[in-house]
Amino acid sequence: MSGTLNEARLMALYHNPSAASELDRAIAQDPAAAALVAEWRRQDAALGALYGPVGQEPVPARLRDIILQAETPANLPRSPWQIAAAAGILITFGASLGFGGSVLVARSGASPSLVADALRAHETYVVEVRHPVEVAGSDAQHLQAWLNKRVGMSFTPPILTDYGYNLLGGRIVPVDQGAAALLMYENAEGARITLYIAAEPGQGETAFRFDQEDGVQSVWWIDGGLGCAVTGDLPREALRAIGTEAYDQILPAET
Amino acid sequence: MAVLDEIEAAIPALRRYAIALLRDRDAADDLVQDALERAVRRRADLRGEGKVLSWLFAILLNLVRDRHRHLTRSAHLVPIEAAADQGLPPAQDGSLALTEVHAAMGRLPLDQRAVLLLVALEGRSLAEAARALGVTEGTAASRLGRARAALRVATGRDRQTGTGGES
CATH class of the missing domain: 3.30.200.100 (MucB/RseB, C-terminal domain)
Known part of the structure; x- marks a missing residue:
């Protein structure tokens, strides 16, 4: 990180649905932050691809x-x-x-x-x-x-x-x-x-x-x-x- | 009745989360069953609308803390064959190799996996995840940061200058 925005702050923005526009502004000014967020998005996509399909399964009877x-x-x-x-x-x-x-x-x-x-x-x-x-x-x-x-x-x-x-x-x-x-x-x-x-x-x-x-x-x-x-x-x-x-x-x- | 319907509607998400967290379908369904039974018994205690899902995650995670502590220590021993069973799609350009991610998730301590899956898989906010986990937002954020950093390393993307995934 370049230091203008620390990682914890960036993470709080990234995981706050009502802070989407603030997040966009933050990463627009900071390439390192943008790269980090892009990486998180890839991680989230991978986790969704790995574990998401279970949510479509029929619920077990028990x-x-x-x-x-x-x-x-x-x-x-x-x-x-x-x-x-x-x-x-x-x-x-x-x-x-x-x-x-x-x-x-x-x-x-x-x-x-x-x-x-x-x-x-x-x-x-x-x-x-x-x-x-x-x-x-x-x-x-x-x-x-x-x-x-x-x-x-x-x-x-x-x-x-x-x-x-x-x-x-x-x-x-x-x-x-x-x-x-x-x-x-x-x-x-x-x-x-x-x-x-x-x-x-x-x-x-x-x-x-x-x-x-x-x-x-x-x-x-x-x-x-x-x-x-x-x-x-x-x-x-x-x-x-x-x-x-x-x-x-x-x-x-x-x- | 409305609460019961909301609980019922949450079952797929609870299973998804529990299976990803425990990496064992039977153990996960046992956990969800226990959580549902507890929730159904205590549904009269629930106050406020739209909070059912967070409440259910909190119940489930309380059970995890009570019963699955040992998984924190033995997580690295959990076999990863499950990944092959799921018919994982191959990694595409710019995306992460899923088998690597699954293996890396298995090496994370349970408390880090718990917070990462709450926000990344279940789309809970960091504040909500912290409440469900019974920790401060700072603690949740620090566990989450460690989890994401570990995943970054495990998938070969831990380079200080650019992550190389943009092309």
């Missing part, structure tokens, strides 16, 4: 989940009644699981927690008379946006009216790694099925698999980072047909 969980009031049971109801269902479910549960887990292999969570969510909410869902299916756009945001993935609640099931709506269910969506459908007879959708990052695709528990059966699969399970008191072939229809609609078209 980081996004922290925000989602903070936004999710569903993480907290809302009333003593709900706590009692949830606890009761969990106890009966746990008691009835017994031997069958271990078979279920062993057979599922790839993602036992997915189907166990799906079955539990189904059992918990399908019995709900007054509050089966948090957001009604009649508000489809809002429902989809809300569930996508909470789960952190893009998907479309499938329409299953061809099979006689109308979308009642959906809710968020807390799971180990954030939040999953539970969509509930009902037919004209009041029979209900649920579609459980959870992010399954890093999991490969699977074929359709079946699991059952106490007369309730699930068909589940993983595709495109989403684990899905259709659960209901239905014969396997009916479940497979509905699962195929749901599979076709859930993920955005790829072309």
Whole structure:
């Protein structure tokens, strides 16, 4: 430096966005200062080229989940009644699981927690008379946006009216790694099925698999980072047909 | 809710900064996770608008100070293979060789790297960087000066008369 402007002063100007014109004046009068600033700009450009691209990457799910969980009031049971109801269902479910549960887990292999969570969510909410869902299916756009945001993935609640099931709506269910969506459908007879959708990052695709528990059966699969399970008191072939229809609609078209 | 949205919007910048600072993606994401959890828990403490990003950097750097002190000493031991993994573009005329810069960054003490990345990569002002680091502006400036001088030497540009990069 030639000494007319010391380096620390120059640096303070350079790193003060509101001093840009002062910096320009300073380096216009001082070739050594100009050279130094030019060198800093090259350094900054190199650092940006080296480390900047990370900022364009998708945010890992475990980081996004922290925000989602903070936004999710569903993480907290809302009333003593709900706590009692949830606890009761969990106890009966746990008691009835017994031997069958271990078979279920062993057979599922790839993602036992997915189907166990799906079955539990189904059992918990399908019995709900007054509050089966948090957001009604009649508000489809809002429902989809809300569930996508909470789960952190893009998907479309499938329409299953061809099979006689109308979308009642959906809710968020807390799971180990954030939040999953539970969509509930009902037919004209009041029979209900649920579609459980959870992010399954890093999991490969699977074929359709079946699991059952106490007369309730699930068909589940993983595709495109989403684990899905259709659960209901239905014969396997009916479940497979509905699962195929749901599979076709859930993920955005790829072309 | 608005604060949560701002925190969420800051995650890419926090990751970018943490990965450049720690030079280890897993450690960086662990750090960002801890910082986010702390921020979410304490978001009611935040006062004033437009300060979320600075506040998050301060939280993150507090965690760094608590947990990553050893990196200051072992920074020169961090392998530099990461640079090759990033598919670095070659240096062009007048620009610095990126692998050299990455290696030089690895040799900087953590506190110097912390301030340099805050201003150069994240575009924070020197005053803001000093606040996030919990030091005076003078201290931040002196660390920054040393960091830039070290980079200048490491990239072969430390010549008193002209830096030779203008052509």
